Amino acid sequence: MAICKSEDVEQSISESQNFELNETNGSRSDLAIQDDVHFPDGGVKAWRTALGGFLAFIASIGFMSGGSIFQSYYITTTLSSSDPSDIAWIGSVQLWGCFFFGIWAGRLSDKYGPALPLGVGTFFMVLGTMMASISKKYYQFLLSQGFCEALGMGLIFTPALAVQSQWFLKRRGFVVGAVMSGQNVGGIIWPVMADKLLNYDGVSLGWTLRIIGFMQLGLMIAATLLVQPRFPRISEYDVLPVRRYFTDKRTIMFTIAFIIMDLGIYIPWFYITPYAMQSGASASLSFYTAAILNGGAFLGCYALGIIADSGWGFFNSLTVTTFACAVVAFAWIGAQHIDAIIVWAVMYGVLSGALQAIFSPCLSLLAPTPEVIGSWNGKRLYYSL
Secondary structure: OOEOOOHHHHHHHHHHOOOOOOOOOOOOOHHHHHHHHHOOOOOHHHHHHHHHHHHHHHHOHHHHHOOHHHHHHHHHOOOOOOOHHHHHHHHHHHHHHHHHOHHHHHHHHHHHOOHHHHHHHHHHHHHHHHHHHOOOOHHHHHHHHHHHHHHHHHHHHHHHHHOHHHHOOOOHHHHHHHHHHHHHHHHHHHHHHHHHHHHHOOOOHHHHHHHHHHHHHHHHHHHHHHOOOOOOOOOEOOOOOHHHHHHOHHHHHHHHHHHHHHOOOOHHHHHHHHHHHHOOOOHHHHHHHHHHHHHHHHHHHHHHHHHHHHHHOHHHHHHHHHHHHHHHHHHHHHOOOHHHHHHHHHHHHHHHHHHHHHHHHHHHHHOOOHHHHHHHHHHHHHHOO
16 A cells, blocks of 8 residues: 555545445445545535536536537638548547546546646636637647647546545435536537527637637636645555456446447537538527537436435436437437437437436445545556547
């Protein structure tokens, strides 16, 4: 185990080795219940950390969640000469960055605290947004709004989310869902603001992106100051137990399941706006479909977390919701008119948002100790590529 600066932390690490869960019936084992005392499940530091994670998700993943507005705007204006499938790479690269850089961000967070990856991630994310504001050609948007922001979002994603599981156990589903709902709040704010600036106020794309960049910077400064790790900085740190990750059957099966889910769950998040435009909706109403989808996801983040905490269990809740989400995803085929698209967007938003919110609590239960929750979450993100 690691050598820590405080005897209390050493005792906590030793005791956390007994942290096990019995998910065969969707409930926690007696041993886990006894260890509840080691999770504050409240307090000023815990709740300010949750608030910081919420703000970080508004600024980062929330911007990506509203990315369908830029997909449709670039197709019709700025990059009208480019193929729509090429433009889709901008949002796809952002999503890839959240997964690929997640393992490194989780590792940095566990070893040095979340402030380091959050600060570096803020720099690259805001830099990408600002560089996109002066971009003119497709490759420039791909490098700035695509790769540069992907690096920033990836460094922010895991620390802002995983650190919550160090503070909460009984309320973990609710708190992680609340933090994840920040992406849906951002997914409402950014499309509505972009629609107002671009379609009504006549603000240029460049200044729209600059305004967003400054807002992202302010939100991330507040988030970085608010998010606090539960454990002090560790002077020496053992190598992440990769062997244990690959020999734990539950973790491997969980990772494989999420690889399959990740292949399809995000497609509507990037194509809902252009799909609405293709179905005859106005540009303004099409922009709002992204906000509607995120509004549904906001409700889903809270609902499933509360259900999981109430006794259903995280894995049982995840299984049922995944099946329901798959059924609703196929129903998209029948949504041909704007009213049907709106109804479908709400339903899919609720279910897909719930799934995105609950994966971290599930994986946190499989981590060998609470101290490596960030690395364990990052590991799952990495292998979901």
